[in-house]
Amino acid sequence: MDIKMNWQIFLAQVVLLISLSCSCSDDSVNTGNKNERIKVQLTNSDLQYNGRWQINEYIASASTTGSSLKVAFNGTGLSALLSSDNYGGDGFSYLYVIVDGDDSIDKRKVIRLNGIKQFYPVVSDLPMGHHTVEIVKKNEAWGVVHLHELQVIGSEVVSLEPRADRLIEFIGDSNPSGWSAWDDKDQGGDDATDGYYAYPGFTARGLNAEWVNLSVGGFGVTEGMGDKDLTDYHDKVHVYHQTNENTWNFENNNLGRKPHVVVINLGANDYWNGATKADIKSAWKKLVTTQIRPVYPDAHVVFANSFGWAVNEPADYLDELLQEFNAMGESNVSFVKFPWLWGQDHAVISEQAGFANILGAHIAEQMAWEWTPVSYSSLPLEKGQLGNASFENNLLGQRPDGWRPIHVNTNASYQTGSDAKDGNAFVRCQANDGVHQAVVADEGDVFILSAWAKGSGTGMMQYRFRDQGQSVLMHATQEVVMTEDWQEIELITQAAPAGTWQIDVVLQAAADAVVDFDATEIGLNK
Secondary structure (H helix, E strand, O other): OHHHHHHHHHHHHHHHHHHHHHHOOOOOOOOOOOOOEEEEOOOOOOOEEEOOEEEOOOOEEEOOOOOEEEEEEEEEEEEEEEEEEEOOOOOOEEEEEEEOOEOOHHHOEEEEEOOOOEEEEEEOOOOOEEEEEEEEEOOOOOEEEEEEEEEEEEEEEEOOOOOOOEEEEEEEOHHHHOOOOOOOOOOOOHHHOOOOOOHHHHHHHHOOEEEEEEEOOOOEOOHHHHHHEHHHHOOEOOOOOOOOOOEOOOOOOOOOOOOOEEEEEOOHHHHHOOOOHHHHHHHHHHHHHHHHHHHOOOOEEEEEEEOOOOOOOHHHHHHHHHHHHHHOOOOOEEEEEEOOOOOOOOOOHHHHHHHHHHHHHHHHHHHOOOOOOOOOOOOOOOOOOOOOOOOOOOOOOOOOOOOEEOOOOOOOEEEEOOOOOOOOEEEEEEOOOEEEEEEEOOOOOOEEEEEEEEEEOEEEEEEEEEOOOOOEEEEEEEEEEOOOOOEEEEEEOOOOOOOOOEEEEEEEEOOOOEEEEEEEEEEEOO
């Protein structure tokens, strides 16, 4: 009996010592065990849902590009039970993960979702402590993301910094949805699309605002667009995913306030679908008067559109539209126009940033907000300039920002090395391939073009004066036999003919050549 009692006392002491030891470990004091998985309620008030979401205690769903979930926690990681419904594109949805606010382009992490419901390690192996993670839907609205469960690895969810007071809503097509933004050949699909790095995201962050992006590739604003008339979905959470709970509650939703600014970038698809100028202007007016004003009576409305798609495109009559709104008694509206000068391709990241610099400055002036310009932009600042003239900037990892390949199957490539003529980068062109950049030009302009080149075979510099519909009005080429040393190629244009809209500067290698180009310049010959 005594032996049994002593043994029980001994075991109790051992258990007590183990308990005391565990309670004093570094992993557990005030933070919990770093390997413990804590389930987070989807309706937890410490979670921040940005964009339009359907949320209940069992599931949270979003589809519009740029929609995001932000969470702060004490721990080492985050995992999520996710699935997706995909109604088009490549059949996948894509999420961009931002850890501790670091959205550096070279540190991007992307999760690809298929239709299978499964756990994904959103982020792991972080140092034990306080972290924030934002999960952003980056592709088009035909991919619907469902969050079924969220787990913190460590301790608990904690409160985030207060939300930004400012909110901007974007309503648009493939331009603001960021279609093919990671592919300068405009051949990319859902994986190359990115709402976070499209101009709505850049603009909102530069204005310290949150944003909602109701933009869908291929959509328009006129009845002739059929089921791709975006005005039919302004009061919806999802465009493609129709459910019984799909109505967006303008008064009570996850955003908690109404937008201060609404940006409308629609009309290009209507134009290509045969809509007239009168059709498009009428549809814009209907959108503002019957859909936006009833729910956002105080929001400033900005019409934005891009030049360079075609003659008599929607951007040509935004100023006329504004005058008609003013005549109707609607004064809380304005417009901006983007220089879409490289042709009929979609904007890539650096060009989207250039659009944001135009729009952000405009909104800041209209709303008396502060604006922080986007450093990623490659658009030239004024007439008679080239963007990224010495090829130093390269976001896409393919070719220099602001320069487009002249062929889809291109072998023109971004290069770095100490043998660059200027800085540390240049572009290499091979076998009838090259790069081009278009900038503003007007009738009567005469330009001086120059570039440095070396290599083998023949290098060529060309200019093409184009009209707004992208037809070539005049062109000329300067050819130079290459050597292993840098030499300058110069070309003075003729006077730009009537109808000139842009000058397209082309750097190219002949069929037998490999040519490196660097230190380009363009200037007006006054």
